[in-house]
Amino acid sequence: MATTTVKTETFVGKRIRRREDPRLITGTATYVEDIQMPGMHYAMILRSPHAAARIRSINTKPAEAAPGVVCVFTGKDTKGVGVVPCGVAMPDLRVPQHTILATDRVYFVGHPVAVVVARDRYLARDAADLIEVDYEVLPAVADPEKALAKGAPAVHPQWPDNIAFTYHQDGGNIDKAFAEADVVVKQRIVSQRLVPMAMETRGVVAEWRGADRQLNLYTSTQIPHLVRTLVAGMLGLEENRMRVIAPEVGGGFGSKLNVYAEEALMGFVSTRIQKPVKWIESRRENFTCTIHGRGHVDYYEVAAKRDGTILGIKLKLIQDVGAYHQLLTPLIPQLSVLMMPGIYNTQNIRADIVGVFTNCVPTDAYRGAGRPEATHGIERMVDVLAAELKMDPAEIRFKNFVTKDKFPYATATGLMYDSGDYAAPLRKALDLVGYVKLRLEQADLRKQRKYMGIGISTYGEICAIGPSPATPAGGWESATVKIDPTGKVTILTGTCPHGQGEETTFAQIAADELGVGLDDILVIRGDTAVVQYGIGTFGSRATAVGGTAVYYALQDLKAKIKKFGAMLLESDDVTLIGGQVVDNKTGKSTTLQEIARASYRALKLPPNTEPGLIATRFWEPPNFTFPFGAHIVVTDIDGETGQIKIRRYVAVDDCGNILNPLIVDGQVHGGVAQGLGQALWEQAVYDDDGQLTTGELMDYALPRAHLMPWIESHHTCTPSPVNPLGVKGVGEAGTIGCSPAVVNSVVDALAPLGVRHIDMPLTPEKIWKVLAAKH
Amino acid sequence: MFAQKFEYTAPKTLDEALHLLANGAKPLAGGMSLIPMMKLRLAAPEHLVDLRALKDLNYIREAGGQLHIGATASHYDIESSALLRQKCPLLTETAAAIGDVQVRNLGTIGGSVAHADPAADYPAALQALEAKFVLRSEKSERTLSAADLFVDALTTALQPGEILSEVIVPIDDTRTGTSYLKMAQPASGFAIVGVAARVRQNAGKISFVRIGVTGLSNRAYRATAAEKALEGKTGSAADIQSAAALVARGVDANSDLHASADYRKHLAVVHAARALKTALSRIA
CATH class of the missing domain: 3.30.43.10 (Uridine Diphospho-n-acetylenolpyruvylglucosamine Reductase, domain 2)
Structure with missing residues (x-):
């Protein structure tokens, strides 16, 4: 023990480089595909080439006789396995039996029909071609509006109308609002199907250890604990006999916030063959068999006064469900309804959702999950209204914002917005982009018949998902912080970071709380045998909910450290600072290492205190958080080709307090890239027969580095009162803010031609057709 | 996969x-x-x-007043060749427009030409350059023109057992200007439409025009009607426009998810006009 002057370095708020990156960028990280085991077998899944067909017969014999093949399983063999779960309960929900392998029918291209297991993956692939399936091809329907039409083929014969669910929500008095309106604008707006396209496709290694009655399941997932609970249930295993490990996960974007047939199927196969088995999804399978996102057709009506005051919003939302419900499918459009009013002060809404079965792969959560669709809708409608009233799109927004004196603000959809100053980011973005000057330039260019547009999107979002009563599986998050006898710190988080950088940000939080260095801290996640039960990473929740659990566990631990420190210092007045406990009276101190050693050696214990330094907290958030921001996009359009060039991209995001600006930049950039993807390039297109015509990266246009504009990323800061860190979440902000800003910009450019709306993606041909039609 | x-x-x-x-x-x-x-x-x-x-197929050299490019020269080799940049800038410009960095590092001119993708970039330039192609097999060697080599989509005059071993392109004098312009399909990087223009000026008049078009139809072709229309003209904006208007005439244009036939034809005209204008502006 010594008297010391304590020097402390803090980490929160600094641009700390991600500690996970060295292993990622040097190719030394361990993904599912990198897992090798003695006796590993390989599975290849035979999938339906048809969108709808009856299976008359399956002959697996030629495949079973093929070299290296151990066995082939079909739907008959897996009848004892539970169905793929839908985690959403709704009154009118129709839930088809989603067996892990097709039995008598197939419902979409890519539907798993049989699995071949071989000693070598090439032999498994060869053998899959030898399985003879006799299909009676049936009429299919791939478009949700066509599926709703009379006489459309029934995706599931027991429900001829193809309606998967309906949902209605009213807020305020919508009829009165529309009756009192000076003006009503209407628009059909499509949010096209997108492929989430994580760089790492899905993959599973299942290892049944018969002697231990233990199934180890390595899977590329965002939710290892939920996968354990649900897959153990499907397989009829006791949950404590199953261990789920999410090794390095190479991106998810919501597509791995799910429980998939293949996870249970590999578990089934491994228990049958008593050997480990590996299945790695091909890119082609990733296109056709991993969930898609979006898939909305929205019919909006907005009622307003002549001065631009929005009185009410009506939405008829047609959600393309696909052939089945995956884990959260029916929930996603409900998130859209929650976000319907955006950040505007209107208390009158009416929403009617109809979920529609189609012969396509199911839709589910994709970055933003319902919120980009809703934001695209309201932000487009505000511009449509502004055009109708000949108002400036910035002015109409300022007029309708919920003002900052109104927080917490109860929305017509039942949310309580935590904090906000919506005008601030818009003012800042307008300044940054030089709005007034740009409008003058635009007027000049219009005289020369040149097309330049300025698009504004002022978005809000629902993050930090969320309070448990409002989530399907509990919305809390867990953390354990423990200090070893030698004083090193380990954080076990129930979240499952897969690119979001919490190995760095959680260490920053702990380093500041304990006064230790980042290198003294290890963050572990993604192993149900190591980490206490947790919910996972999605919905911009990991830092706001999981980080808060870490924060509270640290508070408990600090109290205990101080007790031990006080005992060692024989003081009743101590402070924990800079990794030391200091006697406030004498200035004497003891280090964390000394305290840790003493706590485990336990020669003496403080009153009512157990040995060891460990604390676990399960934090239940009292509310969501509600980040917001303003994105402004300036575009120039080639009048001859329709090609769009983004001249400026200004993003002002308010995500509350920022723990690591470098990581926030990365999240904004990535989100904007995917938002641009939807706005300009990406579309999952099924033809009338239900074949995915954009099923390869040669046809599905992902955003590429060389296509990215320079993103001018800025912030305002309105801390959230919901959690002690004051953070709101930023993982989805870019996707949510981006697409309407781009479309508003292009529509603004073409406004002199009378254009009010264009659906995404804004391909050059679409723009050219608009130009050609108007000239 | x-x-x-x-x-x-x-x-x-x-x-x-x-x-x-x-x-x-x-x-x-x-x-x-x-x-x-x-x-x-x-x-x-x-x-x-x-x-x-094969080391002996990877070369770029000048001989006999022409440029000889071995079949396995990568797109990057061509894009970064100082010799080509000086003596056949159309080819370096075209190579630089192919795919992405990884594709340019691995892909070769011989592979691209022999594959004859109807939306590949090189064929437009090679048509405009009136390139010659050396075809070799165990027992024979022959040389074909671009017009004879490109037969149909994914089909060339190459016979089984025969490979494309060398591409030969001319060295133009300084009165010649060239340009390659494309609209890239955003997923694949291939040309929705690509136009290569090669023009020579003599005493204020355009004396020579070659226009190669790719992406529009089943194979890259020379737009001879447009070439003829521009030869002998001064190269005014109106001259260029009326010549460019002919590049897609009578062509059975491709149509797919990324561009309809009408749009492709329109793009061919626009890109032809722009490529011609740029090529003219590059005449020293």
Whole structure:
């Protein structure tokens, strides 16, 4: 023990480089595909080439006789396995039996029909071609509006109308609002199907250890604990006999916030063959068999006064469900309804959702999950209204914002917005982009018949998902912080970071709380045998909910450290600072290492205190958080080709307090890239027969580095009162803010031609057709 | 995405390669198209002969007043060749417009030309350059023009056992200007439409025009009607416009998810006009 002057370095708020990156960028990280085991077998899944067909017969014999093949399983063999779960309960929900392998029918291209297991993956692939399936091809329907039409083929014969669910929500008095309106604008707006396209496709290694009655399941997932609970249930295993490990996960974007047939199927196969088995999804399978996102057709009506005051919003939302419900499918459009009013002060809404079965792969959560669709809708409608009233799109927004004196603000959809100053980011973005000057330039260019547009999107979002009563599986998050006898710190988080950088940000939080260095801290996640039960990473929740659990566990631990420190210092007045406990009276101190050693050696214990330094907290958030921001996009359009060039991209995001600006930049950039993807390039297109015509990266246009504009990323800061860190979440902000800003910009450019709306993606041909039609 | 079983040979000499090819093996010259097709099992060659291992097919040199490019010169080799930049800038400009960095590092001119993708970039430039192609097999060697080489979509005049060993392009004088312009398909990077223009001016008049078009139809072609329309003119905006208007006339244009036939034709006209204008502006 010594008297010391304590020097402390803090980490929160600094641009700390991600500690996970060295292993990622040097190719030394361990993904599912990198897992090798003695006796590993390989599975290849035979999938339906048809969108709808009856299976008359399956002959697996030629495949079973093929070299290296151990066995082939079909739907008959897996009848004892539970169905793929839908985690959403709704009154009118129709839930088809989603067996892990097709039995008598197939419902979409890519539907798993049989699995071949071989000693070598090439032999498994060869053998899959030898399985003879006799299909009676049936009429299919791939478009949700066509599926709703009379006489459309029934995706599931027991429900001829193809309606998967309906949902209605009213807020305020919508009829009165529309009756009192000076003006009503209407628009059909499509949010096209997108492929989430994580760089790492899905993959599973299942290892049944018969002697231990233990199934180890390595899977590329965002939710290892939920996968354990649900897959153990499907397989009829006791949950404590199953261990789920999410090794390095190479991106998810919501597509791995799910429980998939293949996870249970590999578990089934491994228990049958008593050997480990590996299945790695091909890119082609990733296109056709991993969930898609979006898939909305929205019919909006907005009622307003002549001065631009929005009185009410009506939405008829047609959600393309696909052939089945995956884990959260029916929930996603409900998130859209929650976000319907955006950040505007209107208390009158009416929403009617109809979920529609189609012969396509199911839709589910994709970055933003319902919120980009809703934001695209309201932000487009505000511009449509502004055009109708000949108002400036910035002015109409300022007029309708919920003002900052109104927080917490109860929305017509039942949310309580935590904090906000919506005008601030818009003012800042307008300044940054030089709005007034740009409008003058635009007027000049219009005289020369040149097309330049300025698009504004002022978005809000629902993050930090969320309070448990409002989530399907509990919305809390867990953390354990423990200090070893030698004083090193380990954080076990129930979240499952897969690119979001919490190995760095959680260490920053702990380093500041304990006064230790980042290198003294290890963050572990993604192993149900190591980490206490947790919910996972999605919905911009990991830092706001999981980080808060870490924060509270640290508070408990600090109290205990101080007790031990006080005992060692024989003081009743101590402070924990800079990794030391200091006697406030004498200035004497003891280090964390000394305290840790003493706590485990336990020669003496403080009153009512157990040995060891460990604390676990399960934090239940009292509310969501509600980040917001303003994105402004300036575009120039080639009048001859329709090609769009983004001249400026200004993003002002308010995500509350920022723990690591470098990581926030990365999240904004990535989100904007995917938002641009939807706005300009990406579309999952099924033809009338239900074949995915954009099923390869040669046809599905992902955003590429060389296509990215320079993103001018800025912030305002309105801390959230919901959690002690004051953070709101930023993982989805870019996707949510981006697409309407781009479309508003292009529509603004073409406004002199009378254009009010264009659906995404804004391909050059679409723009050219608009130009050609108007000239 | 697992290819069927195949044999792979990386021979040290061209003779060895030609011998293997004469016995049914298929050439691999970068694999930017072939490997994905094999992984999707749209192609299943039993034996691949990797030509990229052959040192004697990778060269770019000047001889006899022409430029000789070995078949396995990568797009990056061509893009970064100082010799080509000086003496055939159309080819470096075209190579730089291909795909992305990874594709340009691995893909070769021979592989691209022999594959004859109707949306590949090189064929437009090679049509405009009136390139010659040396075709070799174990027993023969012959030279074909671009007009004779490109037969149809994914089809050339190459016979089984025969490989494209060399591309020969002319060296233009300083009164010649060139340009390659394309609209890229955003997913694949291939040309929705690409136009290569090569023009020569003499005493204020355009004395020579070559226009190569790719992406529009089943194969790259020379837009001869447009060439003729511009020859002898001064090259005014109106001259260019009326010549460009002819590039797609009578062409059976491709139509797919990325561009309809009408749009492709329109783009061909726009890109032709712009490429001609740029080419003219580059005349020293």
